[in-house]
Amino acid sequence: MAVDRVPACTVEQVGPGGCAKGYEHAPTPTGLRDAGGAPRRGDFILTHGDEWTSRLIRFGQNIRFRGERAKYTYWNHTALVVDEEGAIVEALGTGVAQRSIHDYDPTQYTVVRIKASDEDRAEAAAFACASVGAKYGSVSIVSIAISLITGGTFAFAIDGQLICSGLVARALERTTAIFKHDPARIMPAELAEFFAVEPPPPGTPKGRPPERAR
Numbered sequence: 782m783a784v785d786r787v788p789a790c791t792v793e794q795v796g797p798g799g800c801a802k803g804y805e806h807a808p809t810p811t812g813l814r815d816a817g818g819a820p821r822r823g824d825f826i827l828t829h830g831d832e833w834t835s836r837l838i839r840f841g842q843n844i845r846f847r848g849e850r851a852k853y854t855y856w857n858h859t860a861l862v863v864d865e866e867g868a869i870v871e872a873l874g875t876g877v878a879q880r881s882i883h884d885y886d887p888t889q890y891t892v893v894r895i896k897a898s899d900e901d902r903a904e905a906a907a908f909a910c911a912s913v914g915a916k917y918g919s920v921s922i923v924s925i926a927i928s929l930i931t932g933g934t935f936a937f938a939i940d941g942q943l944i945c946s947g948l949v950a951r952a953l954e955r956t957t958a959i960f961k962h963d964p965a966r967i968m969p970a971e972l973a974e975f976f977a978v979e980p981p982p983p984g985t986p987k988g989r990p991p992e993r994a995r
Contacts (some may be wrong), residue, residue: 782837786959787975793887794981797988800881801892804867809885811881813867820862820892823902825949825958827973828890830858831990832874834944847950853970855980856891859949863906870909872945877920882990884991893976897956909948916942946972950991 803819806812813819815837820826829835835857842854860882861870865883880892897905929936943951943965949972960967960975972978 784819785961785975788953788957790976790978791894792976792978793892793894794916794985795892796809796981797887797986800886800991801890804882804965809866812883813881815865819865820865820882821865821902823907823952824862824892824894826860826862826869826885826890826892827856827882827954827969828858828860828885828888828933829856829987829990830945831871834874835990838944838946838968841921841967846970848972850970850974852980853973853978856969856973859946859969859972861905861909861949861952862970863909870913870948872912872917872943872948874917876917877912877943878912879913881946881986888988888990889981889985891978891981893972893975893978895953895958895976896943899965901956905952908955909952912943912948917944924931945969 793801801820803811803815803817807814839857842857846854860869862882867881869882870877870879890926912920946967946969947965950960950967954964
């Protein structure tokens with residue numbers, strides 16, 4: 782039977798208007814630089830999106846995650862950190878793009894700092910960066926929605942297309958993470974559950990999602 786293998790991690794909650802520990806604003810392409818202790822490549826963030834894809838993910842997660850597991854549906858988007866100056870790679874409705882964690886300043890986000898070797902971190906970041914320009918996995922989203930509604934296990938997708946959490950999960954497979962399910966179909970709530978990430982206290986504002994990537 783397939784089993785999960787979960788790397789150790791630490792979690793940091795960042796409220797709207799805040800910035801993850803270790804960054805300072807600087808005239809760099811990302812608007813940030815590492816002042817010591819910033820998230821490293823291979824770490825990832827859980828956050829909130831408002832594109833149709835994120836709304837559909839939220840709908841699907843609410844079907845699957847009930848009871849005690851419902852807390853993991855707090856997030857509906859995720860992105861991988863690919864360098865120490867705050868560059869991230871994420872799959873959006875417009876495709877896979879590289880942006881800055883600084884773009885999420887108006888939004889609540891949760892930093893998950895994993896335990897991984899430098900070599901594994903480099904491999905995770907390289908996979909994500911190589912995926913920039915790939916199309917969004919709209920077909921995968923439809924497949925996930927159908928399986929959630931029907932309870933079936935049949936899946937379909939288009940090779941080379943990625944959803945946000947599938948991108949992050951596939952990158953994390955380059956570390957010591959092992960997922961019992963197909964990582965390409967993992968949702969943000971499943972990543973949160975996999976790493977046992979607790980949401981911030983009730984009433985914490987989510988802020989507003991960043992401007993749409995072009």
